[in-house]
Amino acid sequence: MSNPVHEETLRPGRTLTVVGWAVIATAVGIAALVLAVPTGWQDQPPTASDVGVLVVTLAVTVALGVGSLLMRMTVRVDEVLEVRVRPWWYRRRIAPERITSAEVVHVTGGNSGGLGIRLVPGGTAVLLDGGPGVQVTIRGARSIRFRCNDPDALVEALRARGAAVD
Known part of the structure; x- marks a missing residue:
């Protein structure tokens, strides 16, 4: 299945x-x-x-x-976790087996360096507004923090695909 x-x-x-x-x-x-x-x-x-x-x-x-x-951010979990921002051509694809943790966090521009695509210590933040989100730690790469509407479902989808999620 x-x-x-x-x-x-x-x-x-x-x-x-x-x-x-x-x-x-x-x-x-x-x-x-x-x-x-x-x-x-x-x-x-x-x-x-x-x-x-x-x-x-x-x-x-x-x-x-x-x-x-016109900006839109799409977060998709299928074979990989993909975070894409259009029309700015930002796209990050992460294989679930490289994810060491994914936790639900509250993200704001204040705790993420501002709105948009931002470099933060040790990673990248992708925000179009503040609210619930997910912080993903990736083995051998910079972490990513992004806003999403249903972070619990996203973390569960990563877990179902073999990500090492607590």
Whole structure:
């Protein structure tokens, strides 16, 4: 009998949503301000490279804001534990036999270095908001801490696949 797949998809919390909209609004506001200011306010008109740098900077800023709004984290336990964050191309796959422990923890931006994908002492934290999560210790690799809706079911799914979970 095969073990059922455990999969969850999480959307960004209120904080990341507000940050995404604020970044987009700031970029649009700066573009409007630059376009609204008369061209004669400086001694020299802007060069083509100045305009190019402004356009690229605003485009990257808007892309980061939109990326924050569209961000999704998927946690899946099948043959491996996979933690994936889109659209940022983060993906970590861990074989259950390499997991030495998996414990339910409460994760927040404050105890994990902030929201997003963060390096923390000895590991990585992946958070879109605070709440219940799982801390996974991996033999020979950095640990990973991530937020999930049903951490008990995730730990049980890892145990069923042979992870050395207490």
